[in-house]
Amino acid sequence: xxxxxxxxxxxxxxxxxxxxxxxxxxxxxxxxxxxxxxxxxxxxxxxxxxxxxxxxxxxxxxxxxxxxxxxxxxxxxxxxxxxxxxxxxxxxxxxxxxxxxxxxxxxxxxxxxxxxxxxxxxxxxxxxxxxxxxxxxxxxxxxxxxxxxxxxxxxxxxxxxxxxxxxxxxxxxxxxxxxxxxxxxxxxxxxxxxxxxxxxxxxxxxxx
Ligand code: 3PG
Numbered sequence: 721x722x723x724x725x726x727x728x729x730x731x732x733x734x735x736x737x738x739x740x741x742x743x744x745x746x747x748x749x750x751x752x753x754x755x756x757x758x759x760x761x762x763x764x765x766x767x768x769x770x771x772x773x774x775x776x777x778x779x780x781x782x783x784x785x786x787x788x789x790x791x792x793x794x795x796x797x798x799x800x801x802x803x804x805x806x807x808x809x810x811x812x813x814x815x816x817x818x819x820x821x822x823x824x825x826x827x828x829x830x831x832x833x834x835x836x837x838x839x840x841x842x843x844x845x846x847x848x849x850x851x852x853x854x855x856x857x858x859x860x861x862x863x864x865x866x867x868x869x870x871x872x873x874x875x876x877x878x879x880x881x882x883x884x885x886x887x888x889x890x891x892x893x894x895x896x897x898x899x900x901x902x903x904x905x906x907x908x909x910x911x912x913x914x915x916x917x918x919x920x921x922x923x924x925x926x927x928x
Contacts, residue, residue, distance in 0.1 A: 722847045725827035726896065728760050728785060728807055729848065729876055733890055734924040735899040736761045737789060737878060745909055746773035750781035752914035756921025758903065762809050764789040765796055771803045778804030794820040801826045809899075811852055813837045818844040829876060833857040838870055848874040848896060855880025860888040867894045883923065890928045900924075 729735065736758050740746050746763075753761055761784060763774050770788075777786045787807035788800030797808055797820040805826060810817055813830035821828030821844070831852035832838045841849045851863060854877035858865075863875055877889045878899030889895045903920045 721821075721825070721827040722845075725807060725829060725848055726874065728787075728827075729829075729874075729896045732758055732760060732925055733897055733927040734758060734886065734903060735876065735878070735897055736903045736921070736924075737899050737901045738763050738904055739766050739901070739906075740769060740773040741767050741909075743769040743772045743776060745912075746776045747780040748912070748914050749904060749909060749917065750777040750784040750786065752917040753903065753921045754781060754783040756903075756918040756923075757925030758921040759783055760785040760787065760807075762787045762789040762899065763805075765792075765800065766790050771799055774800065774803040774805055791817065793817075797821070797824065797828075809850060811850075813841050813849070821846075831878075835866060835870065838866065838873055842870070842873060847872060848876065850899065851875045851877040853879030854889070854898075855885070859885075860892060863889065863892050863894055867892070883927075886924075886927050 736753055774786055785806050788805040789809040791797050791808050791810045794816050807827050809829045811831040813832050829850050830841050831850045874896045876897050881898045881900045882902045886898050889898050903924050908916050
């Protein structure tokens with residue numbers, strides 16, 4: 721599962737983090753991002769239509785590899801997998817979620833922001849985690865500092881990252897990709913500016 725997850729995360733420098741308010745936006749948004757080179761996307765369970773959006777993308781955007789974010793419980797994990805999620809992302813790292821991950825074929829990317837949380841994920845058998853919220857938790861210097869004592873862990877930092885600071889992270893050897901919402905701004909989604917989003921995605925895909 722680590723290999724599957726790593727191959728997904730290494731396939732592009734930026735993982736779009738999406739909040740989808742209207743289910744009809746889901747497929748065109750996923751297609752627009754894929755057209756720009758961002759095929760793996762994270763749909764967060766922060767809106768009532770999120771699971772429906774994941775289902776729609778899994779069926780309607782064959783180029784996309786859709787994952788679920790904001791997974792807070794084993795119930796969320798199961799529902800997201802049922803909807804067709806290919807990977808699962810959480811803001812945190814809890815024993816209940818580690819157990820759900822162990823029982824599932826779908827790989828888990830837990831959120832961590834301390835040495836102990838990273839070590840808990842490591843003890844659960846994971847070798848790649850999210851670093852969240854990245855900018856607020858010490859940013860790139862944190863990941864640089866942790867690379868010596870905890871040398872066998874890889875990170876996907878997320879939170880406060882944009883085109884401006886993405887390379888601070890992407891230049892670190894223990895970073896596999898960054899996550900961010902900047903490639904799908906709310907106003908562009910509302911306006912259905914799919915060409916504009918493809919352009920933002922292409923810009924992000926060219927990083928590193
Ligand atoms: C999130 O979970 O909201 C992600 O970390 C995205 O953060 P961003 O909006 O700062 O990119």
